[in-house]
Amino acid sequence: MAKRVATVLVAAALGAATLAATPAYADDGSGQPSPSGQPTGQSTQPSPSEQSAKKDFGKKHYVPDPRILSVHVSPNPVVVKRRGSVQVTATVRTKDVRSVSIEVWEPSGRRHHGQHRFGQQSGQHDRHDGRARYDTASRSWTFTSGHKTGQWKVHVEAIGLDGKRLTADRGFQVKQDRWRPQPPKGPKATRIVGFDATPEPVRRGHKLTLQGKLQVARCYADWYYRDWNSYVSVHRGSGNCHDSRSYWHDWNRLGHQDIDVYFQASGTRAWKRVGTLKSNRDGGFYGKVRAYRSGTWAVKFDGARGLKGSEAQDYVKVVRW
Template structure:
């Protein structure tokens, strides 16, 4: 009886063990729709590709790359006028240099110095990156400077201790406008002519006055000797090139001006007399008035001067 009970206990124990080691299946677990295959022999496992963002390598210091990046010269053509100056500026941009020298070389190859710019050396450290710097230098040019091609010569000392050079050229020109020498008689005029008083009583005196003037051309050319053109020049601030070179007026002294009278109703001029202009071109004379009519003054001109005239009507009371 005892033996049979022991046998039953052993069978129960063995059944429990078999249940524990058997695979378990459940109706609620669904199969994987796309199972990942197991790697076969010879396959190598690879990680998914990730973009390379070029992260700095903190263990590798920056390697200097010295260069003269640009040299800009403004303006490229410099035009100077007499009595005025013009300015030109050179601007230099560099990378990884400790100093730069900006010099000017003239048309003959001669250079000036003194355009040094020191930027200092690069800091020591693993995180140092590119070192950009800029410098500039200017020059003024006037009428005394030679025209031609100039050169901006740039020398830089890199952080590696080497020298780097480059050049940029520009041109200096002169605005050499020459006042034209007149080729024909110069115009004259009688300005401000007036016969006064008017009206006037019969037999009373009239004063005839005015000013004889000669035309000036661009650059203030005018007659200094009355028979020839003058080489005398007073500067372009007095005139402007706008009236065919004859655009302003200068007094004309020591010239003879003739006086005429034409009575009302007549077509003939009567010669009255001659008056000479003063040094400033002004003239004045007195005449007696007996009839209403027109008074005239006339400059006959010379070999280099055109003639001119002016008139004024005066009524005479009886």
């Protein structure tokens, strides 16, 4: 009985080994069997589209972000000499831009054109490689003394990769390195120098002596003026008083002019006219007045045709003894 059971177990083991070593076949429609697990007409390698899909899976698609990052003008300001020239360059930095137009506008609004297209072939940057694209464009102009002075402007227009239109402006100043005297548009400056009321102090009822000089701004060639203590020449002939030359004659005498005398008593705000003095040919004036109260004495030139007015003051204390 035991031998029979052992024989059955051996037969079962041999049958299992035979089944494992025999391949399974399936019908592919041609009448010939084919191995199961590898059907005829199909490949175990993924297709190119499947490979690309796996590669791009989870990768974010880049969206262009067109911008004009900066517009730089050099030099600024532009200083042009009388017989020279200066080259001015505008440099533009951009992001995700297909083309740039750079213009310079005069103070009057007149335009000078200049275009720049990135890449050697038209539309080269219409496509991108999934990253931001940065570019630089520049344009130069030559300025001479014939160009207008004032505020100029660089105007930039750009077209982005997405077709978006962008603009930017940058101003710069144009000046000329030369000086031209301009004729005055008003009267010439005058001044009263050395004004003094003496003696100080003065006894009540005694006389004070008022004296000083009236002057007008002038140089060797012609009159000049600006305000009370500075000057600018009138542009006439070859002997003008230029700031860069040694033609100054400083202030000059102004004679035969009326000079009014005023007094303001201490503790009051009102001015009282006392009399009139007249400058001599050298511009000097001299006069006497009686003093009864402490206060401020003033002399005033009201001006005349082509002449500004001027004034001077001096305080005097009056004592009883």
